[in-house]
Amino acid sequence: MAQITLVEAVNLALKRAMHDDPSIVVLGQDVGVDGGVFRATLGLLEQFGVERVIDTPLAEALIIGTAIGMAVEGLKPVAEIQFAGFAYTTLDQVLNHAGRMRHRTRGRLSCPLVMRTPCGAGIHAPEHHSESPEAMFAHIPGIRVVYPSSPRRAYGLLLAAIRDPDPVVFLEPTRLYRLFKEDVEDDGQSLALDSCYTLREGNDVTLVAWGAMAYEALATATDLAEEGIDAEVIDVATLKPLDMDTILASVAKTGRCVVVTEAARTCSFASEIAANLAEDGLLSLLAPVQRVTGYDTVVPLPRLEKHYMPDKDRIARAVRKAVAFG
Amino acid sequence: MTIVATFEIRHLRFLDEHGNAVQPLPEFARDAKDLIPLYRWMALMRAYDAKAVALQRTGQLGTFASLLGQEAINAGIGSAMRPEDTFLMTYRENGAQLMRGVTLKDFFLYWGGDERGSDFSGSRHDFPICVTIAAHATHAVGVAYAMKLRREPRVAVCALGDGASSKGDFYEALNAAGVWQLPLVFVVTDNRWAISVPRVRQSGAQTLAQKAIAAGIEGLQVDGNDVIAVRHAMDEALAKARSGGGPTLIEALTYRLSDHTTADDASRYRNADEVAAAWKLEPVLRLRTYLMKCEVWSREKEDGLLRECNEQIQAAAQAYLDMPAPDMTQMFDQLYARLPPAVGKQRDEVLGE
Numbered sequence: 001m002a003q004i005t006l007v008e009a010v011n012l013a014l015k016r017a018m019h020d021d022p023s024i025v026v027l028g029q030d031v032g033v034d035g036g037v038f039r040a041t042l043g044l045l046e047q048f049g050v051e052r053v054i055d056t057p058l059a060e061a062l063i064i065g066t067a068i069g070m071a072v073e074g075l076k077p078v079a080e081i082q083f084a085g086f087a088y089t090t091l092d093q094v095l096n097h098a099g100r101m102r103h104r105t106r107g108r109l110s111c112p113l114v115m116r117t118p119c120g121a122g123i124h125a126p127e128h129h130s131e132s133p134e135a136m137f138a139h140i141p142g143i144r145v146v147y148p149s150s151p152r153r154a155y156g157l158l159l160a161a162i163r164d165p166d167p168v169v170f171l172e173p174t175r176l177y178r179l180f181k182e183d184v185e186d187d188g189q190s191l192a193l194d195s196c197y198t199l200r201e202g203n204d205v206t207l208v209a210w211g212a213m214a215y216e217a218l219a220t221a222t223d224l225a226e227e228g229i230d231a232e233v234i235d236v237a238t239l240k241p242l243d244m245d246t247i248l249a250s251v252a253k254t255g256r257c258v259v260v261t262e263a264a265r266t267c268s269f270a271s272e273i274a275a276n277l278a279e280d281g282l283l284s285l286l287a288p289v290q291r292v293t294g295y296d297t298v299v300p301l302p303r304l305e306k307h308y309m310p311d312k313d314r315i316a317r318a319v320r321k322a323v324a325f326g
Numbered sequence: 327m328t329i330v331a332t333f334e335i336r337h338l339r340f341l342d343e344h345g346n347a348v349q350p351l352p353e354f355a356r357d358a359k360d361l362i363p364l365y366r367w368m369a370l371m372r373a374y375d376a377k378a379v380a381l382q383r384t385g386q387l388g389t390f391a392s393l394l395g396q397e398a399i400n401a402g403i404g405s406a407m408r409p410e411d412t413f414l415m416t417y418r419e420n421g422a423q424l425m426r427g428v429t430l431k432d433f434f435l436y437w438g439g440d441e442r443g444s445d446f447s448g449s450r451h452d453f454p455i456c457v458t459i460a461a462h463a464t465h466a467v468g469v470a471y472a473m474k475l476r477r478e479p480r481v482a483v484c485a486l487g488d489g490a491s492s493k494g495d496f497y498e499a500l501n502a503a504g505v506w507q508l509p510l511v512f513v514v515t516d517n518r519w520a521i522s523v524p525r526v527r528q529s530g531a532q533t534l535a536q537k538a539i540a541a542g543i544e545g546l547q548v549d550g551n552d553v554i555a556v557r558h559a560m561d562e563a564l565a566k567a568r569s570g571g572g573p574t575l576i577e578a579l580t581y582r583l584s585d586h587t588t589a590d591d592a593s594r595y596r597n598a599d600e601v602a603a604a605w606k607l608e609p610v611l612r613l614r615t616y617l618m619k620c621e622v623w624s625r626e627k628e629d630g631l632l633r634e635c636n637e638q639i640q641a642a643a644q645a646y647l648d649m650p651a652p653d654m655t656q657m658f659d660q661l662y663a664r665l666p667p668a669v670g671k672q673r674d675e676v677l678g679e
Contacts, residue, residue, distance in 0.1 A: 025475070051475050057505055062464050062498035069468020069482075072453065073412065075475070077468070096458045097465065105454050106445035107660040142661050165663040194666050241666035 001185045007177040009151035009184050010040045010116070013158040014078065016188050018048050021076060024162065027054040028063055028080030028116075037082055038118055038177055060086050064093040064115060071113040071167070072101060078162060081117040084171065085128035090115065091136065098167040099142030114161045114168045119147070120212050120262055121294075121309055122175035124302035131299060132263035134210070137169045138240040138272070144193060145240040147171040149214035151182040153237060156191030163190060173212040180215075194238050196246035202232035205319050206250040208273055209260040210236040213310060217260050220315040229323055239269055247273065248281050255286035256322040262309050265293040287325035290318040333539045335532075338559055339549035343607045345615030352558045358620035364405055364553055365617060366631060368397040368610050371421035373635040374430055375584075377643060378437060382588040386647065388439045391417040392584030395551075398609030399485075399515050399578045401425070402556025406564055407483055412469050414453040414462040415485045418515065422485070426452065430642035438646060441656070460490035463499035463512070470508035470573075481509045481567040483560075489520025491534045497541075500575065504542035507572035511563045512538070514575060515550060517582035518604075522595040538575035550578030551609040583608065 004012065018024045026044055028036070032055035035042030045053040056063050060081055067077035081087045094115065101111040121130035137145045146161055146168055148154040154172065161168035199218050209217040214235040221231035232250050236242070251257050257277055259270040270291040277289050292310045300308050340355070342348050355361055375394050381387035393400060400421025407413060413426060420433050427448020436443025436455065444454040453469075456462035466484035473480045490496050491514055503510045514534050518525045531537060538545030544566075548555040556578055563574035581604035585592045592601075617623035658665055658673040665673065 054471075057498070057502050059494075059498040059501070061495055062467065062502055065461060065464020065495065065499070066468040066471065066502065069414075069465035069470075070472050071468070072465065073451075073469045073472035075468075075472045092458060092461060093464070097461060101454075102663070103657075103660045104441060104444050105660075106441055106656075108445050108450055109454070110663065194668075241668035244668065 001183045003181040004151055004184050005178045005181050006148070006151045006154045006172070007038055007040050009155040010158055010172060011042055012184065012186050013155045014041060014044060015047065016186060017078075017159060017162045018044065018052065020188065023074065024076045024078060025052045025054060025070065026078045026080070027056050027067065029056060029058055029082050031055060031080050036080060038174070040116070040172070041080065061089045061093055064090040064098070067113040067115065068093060068097050068101070068111055071111045072109050076112055076162060078114045078116060081115060083129045083131070084117045084119040084133050085131035087117050087133060094137065094143060094167070094169065095140045099140045102166065103142055110165060111167050112165050114170050116170045116172060118174040118177070119171035120173050120175055121299055121305055122212060124305065125174070127301060130305065132261070132294065134171055134239055135263060135267060135269045135272070138269055142166065143240065144168040144238060145171065146193060146238050147173070147210045148237060149173060149176065149211055149235050151184050153191060153197065153235070155184050156189060157193065157237060159188065160190035160193045164193060171211060175212040176215055194241050194243055196243045197235040197237050198232065198246065198250070199235050200231065200233040202230040202254065204230045204254055205232070205256040205258060205322055206247065206254045207231050207233045207258050207260065207315070207319070208236060208247055209233070210239060211262075213260040213262055216310065216312060217315060220312045220319070223312060224316060224319060229319060231319060242272070242276070244276050244280070247277070248284070251277060251281050252284040255284055257285070258290040258292060258315065258318045258322055260292045260310050260315055262294045264296045265291060266296050268293055287322040290322050292318045333536065335535045335545060335547055337547045337549070338555045339552050340554040340558070341552045341612055341616055343551075343612060345612050345619055347616070351554060352561070354557065354561070355554045358617055358622045361554070361613065361617060362622060364401050364557070365613050365623070367401050367404065367421070367425055368553065368613065369631055370635045370638070371397045371400055371424065372610055373632065374420070374424070374433070374639055377639045378434070379588060381434070381643060382437075387434065387437050389587050389589045390437045391587045393418045393421055395581050395583035395604070395608055396515060396517060397421055398553035398613070399513065399550045399556050399580060401553050402560050403483060403485060403513060406557055406560035407481070409449065411481045411483060411564070412451055412453070413449065413483050413485070414466045414469065415455060416487060416490070417455050417457060418487070419485045423449070423452070428452070430639060431645045434643055434646035435649065440649075440652060442652060460486055460493035460495040462486070463490070463496050466510055467499050467502045467508060470503065470510035471506060473509055474506070479568050481511060481564050483511045483513065485513045485515065487520065488514065488516040488518070488525055488528055488534060489523070490514070491537060492528055497537070500538060500541040500543060503573040509567035510573040511560070511567055512573070512575040514577045515580060516577055517580050519582050519586070519592070519596065521586040521590060524596075533577060535575055535577035543573045543575055545575040545577065547577045547579060550580035551607050551612055553609060553613055580609070581607065
């Protein structure tokens with residue numbers, strides 16, 4: 001077992017999957033010779049050749065459209081969009097085609113593709129490189145949206161996404177790519193999709209997050225323990241379809257919930273979770289659900305980035321407010 | 327200054343608008359009798375089209391996109407492709423699909439608003455009808471890439487319209503097909519109108535075929551009302567693609583004799599003289615005239631054929647009308663390979679549980 005980073009875990013899962021299944025191809029901008037701008041596809045070209053590790057022309061809709069054609073024709077494409085901020089032109093392909101191929105043909109055809117893309121802020125990147133479009137993708141029927149928050153989950157969930165018979169949008173938190181290492185065993189074992197992961201058990205409040213914010217929420221919970229606040233932390237991991245049962249069960253225990261996302265607040269995925277809690281968990285709640293989010297503004301350039309992203313202070317303030325209520 | 331690139335676009339035609347051969351015919355058309363099967367398909371397409379419009383006008387079908395005037399392009403594609411090739415089409419290629427084994431009943435179901443119409447009875451590996459313009463051009467790239475990767479002697483054929491040739495997806499697909507030299511044939515049906523926008527406002531390019539040149543692909547133009555020209559161009563492009571020679575773009579010139587769909591009224595934006603002139607060029611009459619001149623077709627044979635077509639179409643229409651609406655839970659049934667519990671709860675809602 002090796003101590004590796006999240007981006008190395010992505011790389012490890014890709015190598016494992018491509019080794020086990022010759023129908024898997026990787027395509028995208030700079031994924032071949034360069035090994036990807038974040039090096040997620042490093043070494044794949046040397047190991048699996050130019051026919052299976054494909055440097056595409058610079059055209060995002062083409063990359064996903066091509067992956068759709070490949071998937072319907074029997075390959076298993078793993079397509080990389082270089083940054084989530086460049087994924088907006090793929091929405092037509094994901095929404096109008098990938099997500100409905102099985103449905104519109106009554107199961108005659110299917111579209112088992114994975115669209116990987118680095119996602120979120122916090123790496124002092126240029127404009128358009130810090131976007132969090134997960135709610136836009138989660139709105140689309142017929143697909144899965146997966147967002148790991150640690151090297152182990154990145155490895156297991158990516159393997160699961162590649163083996164899934166339906167399209168998966170796999171969002172990778174750029175901020176966590178190299179932030180910490182974990183022991184990851186390259187055993188080819190996938191982790192369960194459509195399931196939340198409880199990262200820390202607690203009795204006073206439930207912190208719900210995904211991607212880099214799951215890491216931030218866990219760090220906040222550790223700090224809050226020193227104040228005597230015992231927080232449960234849930235990594236949603238698969239946003240679509242959402243495992244609301246795990247969140248409801250936790251809130252039934254704690255009575256309080258803070259949902260954290262770095263995306264803009266309006267119509268964010270935090271809003272979806274809050275709405276579900278209002279519908280199905282109202283009688284468990286001892287305090288209003290708090291949303292700690294990015295603001296309804298453009299993600300600022302790096303000099304203001306830290307004021308935009310939820311951090312431990314903002315999350316802790318929301319938790320204290322929830323705990324103090326009533 | 328030096329010239330670093332030049333290009334030319336060939337225009338291919340065998341039969342003129344009077345049904346006269348203007349040059350020696352290709353092998354498959356040497357004996358006029360061999361063209362009769364093509365003619366029968368084209369007659370069936372036209373009769374189907376008329377029936378579909380009639381069903382829509384009497385409230386028995388949803389919005390329908392007519393292929394009136396585009397029978398030669400449909401027949402050229404449908405007769406040239408092999409069963410194992412993959413067809414990616416728009417909503418005006420029902421004729422070519424029919425020749426590949428999709429049934430009239432499938433089409434009536436589709437246009438009648440029933441998803442089961444896309445669960446094709448034949449050619450089950452072909453893509454569903456692509457309504458979003460040109461998106462399927464990128465899918466064709468993926469299909470052709472898979473064929474090439476697996477060293478299969480198969481070809482992807484992507485049919486689209488003049489409007490589609492303005493879209494980014496079209497250019498992106500063309501470009502990638504050129505880079506990867508894929509077994510892919512693009513057929514651009516230039517029927518002069520993209521709903522109300524005429525060809526002259528769609529592109530400043532002299533031909534749409536020349537758009538292929540920019541992608542490093544061969545482009546040629548054919549008379550899309552001459553089924554011999556369409557079929558011959560398809561034969562050559564498919565043979566080239568199948569033997570590793572790469573992609574081709576065929577621009578087929580025709581005219582949309584119908585409204586855009588049954589929800590459209592083309593008299594709002596184009597004049598009757600133009601349409602009347604286009605009717606003189608139409609493909610079914612052209613081939614029939616040629617066959618009659620060759621004395622392999624007759625008024626009696628024509629009457630018999632139309633009777634056969636109408637019986638076949640009537641039976642398909644009745645089978646469609648007799649088919650009960652799908653169960654209401656079917657909207658969930660093929661959404662995922664296994665319906666996730668979260669969506670399963672919504673399915674239960676529909677059932678009132």
